[in-house]
Amino acid sequence: MGSLFLLGFIVFWDTAxxxxxxxxxxxxxxxxxxxxxFLLMGLSALLIINIVRGDGAIPEGLExxxxxxxxxxKTFALVLASLFAFLLLIERAGFIIAASITFFGITVAFDxxxxxxxxxxxxxxxxxxxxxxxxxxxxxxPAGILKGI
Numbered sequence: 145m146g147s148l149f150l151l152g153f154i155v156f157w158d159t160a161x162x163x164x165x166x167x168x169x170x171x172x173x174x175x176x177x178x179x180x181x182f183l184l185m186g187l188s189a190l191l192i193i194n195i196v197r198g199d200g201a202i203p204e205g206l207e208x209x210x211x212x213x214x215x216x217x218k219t220f221a222l223v224l225a226s227l228f229a230f231l232l233l234i235e236r237a238g239f240i241i242a243a244s245i246t247f248f249g250i251t252v253a254f255d256x257x258x259x260x261x262x263x264x265x266x267x268x269x270x271x272x273x274x275x276x277x278x279x280x281x282x283x284x285x286p287a288g289i290l291k292g293i
Contacts, residue, residue, distance in 0.1 A: 148191065152184030222253030238288020243270040 159177040226249030233242035247266030248259075256262050277283045 146188075149185055149188035152181045152186075152188060155184065156181035219253045223250055226250050226253065234288075235286055236288060238290050239285040240267070240270055240274050240290055241288060242286075243273070 155177055159174050159181060162174065164173060226246045229249065230242045230246040233245060237245075244263070244267045247270060248263050251262040251266070252259070274285055277285055
């Protein structure tokens with residue numbers, strides 16, 4: 145709850161101090177980040193109110209008073225490693241390869257047993273995203289080793 149509020153505050157602060165060139169626009173590019181910041185801080189406030197009232201969350205399938213299992217650090221580590229791999233690969237290998245590896249890594253972290261289907265679906269999905277951004281929105285994502293294909 146505190147980290148959610150902190151994240152909202154960081155988004156708010158960063159958006160507020162960002163300087164934009166003089167545009168004559170009806171809607172500023174800062175509107176969406178400010179909305180996200182207020183949403184994060186508002187949700188954090190609601191969580192704080194629920195905790196103060198004593199409304200604790202009970203995991204699905206358990207009843208009040210049942211022991212709660214420890215966190216699954218293996219899944220967390222695999223997701224974190226997949227995201228770190230994305231950071232390392234995005235410039236060198238390109239968006240399609242880096243995002244496909246990240247997608248596959250996260251599916252493995254959440255115990256998906258159909259690895260081939262996850263890899264194929266992830267690669268197709270990421271490829272559609274890549275071409276949607278580059279051709280329709282004209283936003284250039286890193287091509288990496290697939291440049292020119």
